[in-house]
Amino acid sequence: MRFGVRLFSQDLLSRDIYKPSPYGTIRPHSIIRRQSLHAIMANTRVKLNDNTTIPLLAFGTGTAFFGKDAENMVTAAINAGFTHFDGAQIYRNEESLGAGIAAAGKPREQLFVTTKLNKPAEGKTVRDTLVESLAKLQLGYVDLFLVHTPLHFPEPGRLKAVWKEMEALKKEGLTRSVGVSNFRTPQLREILDSAEFSPSVNQVEFHPYVYKDLLPTLELQKQYGIVTESYGGLSPIFRFKGGPLDPVLESIAKRLSAETGKPFSEAQVLFLWQREKGVVIVTTTSKESRLPEYLGTFDAPKLTDEDIASIDEAGAKEHHRQFPAVFPSEG
Numbered sequence: 001m002r003f004g005v006r007l008f009s010q011d012l013l014s015r016d017i018y019k020p021s022p023y024g025t026i027r028p029h030s031i032i033r034r035q036s037l038h039a040i041m042a043n044t045r046v047k048l049n050d051n052t053t054i055p056l057l058a059f060g061t062g063t064a065f066f067g068k069d070a071e072n073m074v075t076a077a078i079n080a081g082f083t084h085f086d087g088a089q090i091y092r093n094e095e096s097l098g099a100g101i102a103a104a105g106k107p108r109e110q111l112f113v114t115t116k117l118n119k120p121a122e123g124k125t126v127r128d129t130l131v132e133s134l135a136k137l138q139l140g141y142v143d144l145f146l147v148h149t150p151l152h153f154p155e156p157g158r159l160k161a162v163w164k165e166m167e168a169l170k171k172e173g174l175t176r177s178v179g180v181s182n183f184r185t186p187q188l189r190e191i192l193d194s195a196e197f198s199p200s201v202n203q204v205e206f207h208p209y210v211y212k213d214l215l216p217t218l219e220l221q222k223q224y225g226i227v228t229e230s231y232g233g234l235s236p237i238f239r240f241k242g243g244p245l246d247p248v249l250e251s252i253a254k255r256l257s258a259e260t261g262k263p264f265s266e267a268q269v270l271f272l273w274q275r276e277k278g279v280v281i282v283t284t285t286s287k288e289s290r291l292p293e294y295l296g297t298f299d300a301p302k303l304t305d306e307d308i309a310s311i312d313e314a315g316a317k318e319h320h321r322q323f324p325a326v327f328p329s330e331g
Contacts, residue, residue, distance in 0.1 A: 208315025
């Protein structure tokens with residue numbers, strides 16, 4: 001099953017340097033202005049339900065950078081061609097994300113920055129926390145502000161109240177879009193019942209070993225135009241090796257390497273699978289050498305229907321979730 005999203009690139013279309021590709025994305029004519037083809041494809045824009053757009057691939061500052069200084073890698077990622085950066089209050093490194101952005105010197109309007117709401121301290125409002133985040137990030141607004149997990153707000157009615165505060169921040173302009181993270185269908189329905197703005201994004205752990213379990217949530221999101229954003233998408237190869245996915249990913253990577261004439265990794269196969277599922281991808285690395293590899297994924301041919309089916313089938317044979325502490329059950 002595929003959940004489609006609309007992909008386009010505002011900047012490139014406005015410069016009239018694109019033409020349609022046989023893969024349904026966008027390719028340039030013979031001259032690329034300042035950006036490599038890799039970066040352009042990775043920064044293809046996905047349309048959100050509030051008429052804003054979000055780049056397809058993001059560099060995340062959680063996981064390997066949780067509680068650590070991410071400044072140098074953020075700057076390196078910008079210089080490599082990333083424009084989308086995913087942070088969170090709970091990561092305890094928003095200052096270094098902001099410092100990395102400042103050090104790179106890229107114009108603010110060319111970047112897309114996300115942060116996420118932690119449980120506010122006693123006496124603090126949701127707005128207070130975002131204002132503090134903006135100061136740390138050295139920004140006047142974020143492009144996307146997410147409720148990090150519904151488990152922070154278990155009290156009856158609290159989640160609806162928090163969502164109203166999120167909507168107010170969008171109206172005020174402190175964030176361009178609002179969304180959620182780690183929500184299942186019950187929590188989504190709770191806020192959708194009285195929402196003025198539906199969440200634009202739900203960021204969840206997303207890979208073939210959890211895909212089957214996510215299907216009810218994905219179906220509801222489709223009804224409201226809520227884009228799925230992934231984290232932990234490479235878990236099958238970095239955390240759950242030895243499972244039924246291994247030979248499938250290896251076979252597809254080998255074929256794509258032969259077709260493209262360049263090395264193609266299992267990680268890139270998983271990125272392409274996520275794209276075919278209509279997912280915006282958040283990834284991270286502490287190795288600067290991996291940045292070009294990740295950016296270079298999306299000018300490859302699309303996965304075939306057979307590829308998608310084989311990945312789905314192999315993933316459905318086992319269930320592995322790396323981050324259960326922030327993700328509620330479906331019931």
